């Protein structure tokens with residue numbers, strides 16, 4: 322008898338995006354002619370930039386020659402050309418030294434942020450912010466580190482740190498000790514960004530408590546203020562307490578191409594049962610090489626091209642385009658009297674629903690009356706109730722039109738029902 326992993330049964334039914342998909346499909350079936358504007362799922366919309374396409378094509382042609390053919394990639398995932406480009410452009414440029422063997426290239430930060438928990442003990446206590454990118458929580462549920470979920474969706478055994486207006490949607494470390502804490506800045510879903518002082522407080526706390534920080538910087542390219550840290554390693558002492566993840570998905574339109582990386586510094590250790598300290602880099606190297614066979618050569622060449630002068634210019638323009646969308650959403654919705662957060666260093670706007678409408682009611686009304694798809698904040702955690710997320714990933718025209726429709730749906734008596 323093949324018994325299943327019972328922990329999967331604790332997972333809350335109706336994961337957020339399938340539920341949104343279901344409601345949108347039902348709406349479309351009832352209103353086949355409605356012109357929907359989708360500001361829901363966080364997927365990029367602009368096509369891959371020419372320099373990246375060129376790199377992909379050239380690499381593909383190389384693979385068709387006897388000299389250029391490549392089979393399996395390196396054990397840590399990344400070819401030196403990409404690993405060195407990452408070290409130079411993502412780290413040295415910001416005064417941070419990262420060694421080659423500290424960088425693990427993968428096919429996504431979703432996978433990395435979900436898989437990283439495998440190298441930690443079953444009994445590790447976890448802290449997450451609330452609202453949260455669901456992957457951090459669900460993968461720990463699957464691994465059996467939690468009890469069941471309560472009505473609001475919170476699992477027993479996880480420490481939830483509420484992101485609120487009072488803390489600028491960037492909660493500080495808890496009073497209790499935990500073993501692992503997941504941080505995401507710039508943040509999905511709230512669009513907030515961690516200041517240097519904020520990250521310093523987290524690093525100091527983590528070092529004092531012997532906690533490992535898992536820092537997801539998937540949106541670092543969206544930071545506009547040059548004084549804000551892009552990497553946790555810009556904070557002194559972070560090499561002893563933090564793992565960092567970055568992705569090419571949002572910065573370069575790689576959501577379908579797939580390339581990301583994780584940094585595990587050599588100084589970072591975890592405690593073994595016999596009291597010795599074990600380098601986490603060794604464990605992650607073992608996990609990565611046992612369960613993963615690297616990213617296609619073509620994709621790594623395209624990722625390398627993101628750091629070329631033309632690649633930087635083109636992807637920088639794409640990010641700027643999305644950030645102008647974010648500004649239009651921010652300004653347009655704020656001008657209509659909505660309470661708006663985020664969107665200054667992240668492609669997400671976090672909006673308080675008017676008149677205390679619940680997240681899902683707002684979602685339904687906006688879909689029904691405005692034909693705009695947003696994401697209900699409650700789907701990201703209990704503290705997201707009363708908020709919705711708008712994504713800046715769309716065309717300028719649709720974003721501007723969406724602002725008008727939100728205004729129309731909720732200002733002109735639209736919220737009466």
Ligand SMILES: *Cc1c(COP(=O)(O)O)cnc(C)c1O
Pocket residue numbers: 363428429430431432434454505509537539567568569570571575576580581
């Ligand atoms: C989009 C996103 C990622 C990137 O995931 P990939 O698997 O690299 O596409 C990681 N973390 C967060 C919070 C995200 O929103």
